[in-house]
Amino acid sequence: MDWVERILRIRQHTQHGVRAPHKPLLLLLALARFQRDGDRPIPFSAAEEPLGRLLTEFGPPRSTSPGYPFHHLTNDDKIWVVETPDGTGSPGSGLSKLRRPGVQGRLHPDLAHALTADPSLVGQLARALLEANFEPSLHDDICQEAGLDLEGIDLPAPTERLLPPRDPRFRMRVLEAYEYCCAFCGYEGWLNGTAVGLDAAHLQWRSYGGPDQVDNGLCLCTLHHRLLDRGVLGMTQDRTVAVSRKFIGRTAATLKLVHELSGRPVSEPQSGLPTPNALHIDWHTAQVFRSPAREPAAA
Incomplete structure (x- = not known):
């Protein structure tokens, strides 16, 4: 068996x-x-x-x-x-x-x-x-x-x-599309010529039909990738960062790294490359993001 x-x-x-x-x-x-x-x-x-x-x-x-x-x-x-x-x-x-x-x-x-x-x-x-x-x-x-x-x-x-093999080119294509910068916070880091602390994150998970394509990916730092997958962070159809109101953090570092992202524009990929597909954004919002979202901080 x-x-x-x-x-x-x-x-x-x-x-x-x-x-x-x-x-x-x-x-x-x-x-x-x-x-x-x-x-x-x-x-x-x-x-x-x-x-x-x-x-x-x-x-x-x-x-x-x-x-x-x-x-x-x-x-x-x-x-x-x-x-x-x-x-x-x-x-x-x-x-x-x-x-x-x-x-x-x-x-x-x-x-x-x-x-x-x-x-x-x-x-x-x-x-x-x-x-x-x-x-x-x-x-x-x-x-x-x-x-x-x-x-x-x-x-x-x-x-x-049950699932098709992962496309080994997905990570490189997404990181190149966003020029090796986190689309949420702008972090970039290199060690001996290799990008470190950056991931290719899926909006719609592969296990639920999400493709290994640039329009289903975001280049994110490892912190914001994990928070995206936990539903702390999300993305609106207006291409801004959403932060769950259910996420609580009080230190200055948390405010800067997470809370202050609320309402910030998500970086666009290079010209000519596809932006995140609206259907993939909707899937993440409905199936992963812990709504409601925080109101953006006053300017």
């Missing part, structure tokens, strides 16, 4: 580019618990808070109950089981029923057996879930929040089975 393929086939509502990583986040949490505790069941009362935090931090910018994936993952074949004291199976996704004593979830016995037999499988499944659902800049943060330890695991990207 190919568990990577099975995990990647879990049913998610992803029509029209909608992000729905609720089941993957539950599975990442369950894999972390398996690493630590083995095949012990996870009471919903113990999973609710950490799963809710993962959904808030890394899920789409809309409210989602942790009861939704805890229950609905049981509909995927031999992945997840919910147990109750009376043996009737999952009571549904309602929090009041899931919070009753004795309601607990666990990885399906077949999957747990496979994980026990092959310790590297935890890393394979975790990498598959991360690659298929999240931008690379978020992987370490998600693992840390879930409690997953993937140190020392170096595996080929399993989602090449």
Whole structure:
């Protein structure tokens, strides 16, 4: 049985580019618990808070109950089981029923057996879930929040089975288009003739149909790339920087590096090269950015 393929086939509502990583986040949490505790069941009362935090931090910018994936993952074949004291199976996704004593979830016995037999499988499944659902800049943060330890695991990207290979020219094309300067803050830096601290960021994530094309990319410094992927920063159709009102920072450095970006024009690429596509901007605004945006600082 190919568990990577099975995990990647879990049913998610992803029509029209909608992000729905609720089941993957539950599975990442369950894999972390398996690493630590083995095949012990996870009471919903113990999973609710950490799963809710993962959904808030890394899920789409809309409210989602942790009861939704805890229950609905049981509909995927031999992945997840919910147990109750009376043996009737999952009571549904309602929090009041899931919070009753004795309601607990666990990885399906077949999957747990496979994980026990092959310790590297935890890393394979975790990498598959991360690659298929999240931008690379978020992987370490998600693992840390879930409690997953993937140190020392170096595996080929399993989602090449589902996604086209990354275009190795994408980064260079985007950095050249923006002349090796962050489109948000203007940072540029070089070490021995090599640009450092600059990334080619996707507006619409590859895992949700975003192409490796200049009109879906921005040259950003590593800080602003990560904040873009976390939904702290966004881009308006007027080509200005949006800063989430939900992001809080009080130091002078935070005000300068983040808050003061609000309303600042995003740098244009070189003449003759495509500007960010409106559809990709809309996708990021709807699926990643943590609205509402702050009002630009008074001049």
